[in-house]
Amino acid sequence: MLLLLKHKFFIFLIKIIQKFGPHRVEVLGNVYEISAEVFNPKYYYTSMFMAGHIHVNSDDTVLDMGTGSGIQAVTAARQGSRVTAVDINPEAVTYARKNAALNGVTDRITVTESDLFQSLDPEQKFNVILFTPPYLEGTPKEFFDHALQDPQKRLLKSFFREAGNYLEKNGYVQMLYSSIADPDAALKISHELGWNHNLMAREKTFYEEFLIFRLTPG
Numbered sequence: 001m002l003l004l005l006k007h008k009f010f011i012f013l014i015k016i017i018q019k020f021g022p023h024r025v026e027v028l029g030n031v032y033e034i035s036a037e038v039f040n041p042k043y044y045y046t047s048m049f050m051a052g053h054i055h056v057n058s059d060d061t062v063l064d065m066g067t068g069s070g071i072q073a074v075t076a077a078r079q080g081s082r083v084t085a086v087d088i089n090p091e092a093v094t095y096a097r098k099n100a101a102l103n104g105v106t107d108r109i110t111v112t113e114s115d116l117f118q119s120l121d122p123e124q125k126f127n128v129i130l131f132t133p134p135y136l137e138g139t140p141k142e143f144f145d146h147a148l149q150d151p152q153k154r155l156l157k158s159f160f161r162e163a164g165n166y167l168e169k170n171g172y173v174q175m176l177y178s179s180i181a182d183p184d185a186a187l188k189i190s191h192e193l194g195w196n197h198n199l200m201a202r203e204k205t206f207y208e209e210f211l212i213f214r215l216t217p218g
């Protein structure tokens, strides 16, 4: 009950930031434009923390699942890899394309509207899948809510059910999760679907601890 209230309070705060916060921001030396309907990559530490832990190279193909502003896609493309970025929110798709252009990497990023893997070619395989899933409780009602809410971790379950089909041999998923959303329960879901994990990084802010996991199919 207390946790649900906490989640509701976070959603309230984030929506205020989305509405009144700047819609052009700089993160780790790159510039991103967003609208109120696209997850702001500057004001939630998750985006920068994840981007700071991407280590790919020009041989890698990367899937940026839930690209939002495109920050993770741009970061991976600037390291030389070829990136497919997808989002269920059409406005995120528009801005991720714009941000690929703003940061000079349109030649290495393809952005597509997709509900998880639905619009991808089932034969397509990636070396790395990047994913910061929504992790707050509640049912998404508007497009932006998909950035925040995943009721009963249903999206996470579907993701781990399918992600293995899109990975190259020795490929991995890099996923960020939060202490306020029961990361052990998230890992239990992945384990039950046959995934192994390592903790890549963790960082505590005053209200939340962020964890980045590297997951491989068993």
Ligand SMILES: C[S@@+](CC[C@H](N)C(=O)[O-])C[C@H]1O[C@@H](n2cnc3c(N)ncnc32)[C@H](O)[C@@H]1O
Pocket (backbone or CB within 6 Å): 039, 040, 041, 046, 047, 050, 065, 066, 067, 068, 069, 070, 071, 072, 086, 087, 088, 089, 092, 114, 115, 116, 117, 132, 133, 134, 143, 146, 147, 148, 155
């Ligand atoms: C927490 S935000 C992360 C955005 C971005 N990756 C970042 O690091 O700033 C989660 C993103 O996943 C997207 N998303 C949620 N459900 C999705 C689904 N079923 N398929 C594709 N994208 C989804 C949301 O629209 C949102 O852009």
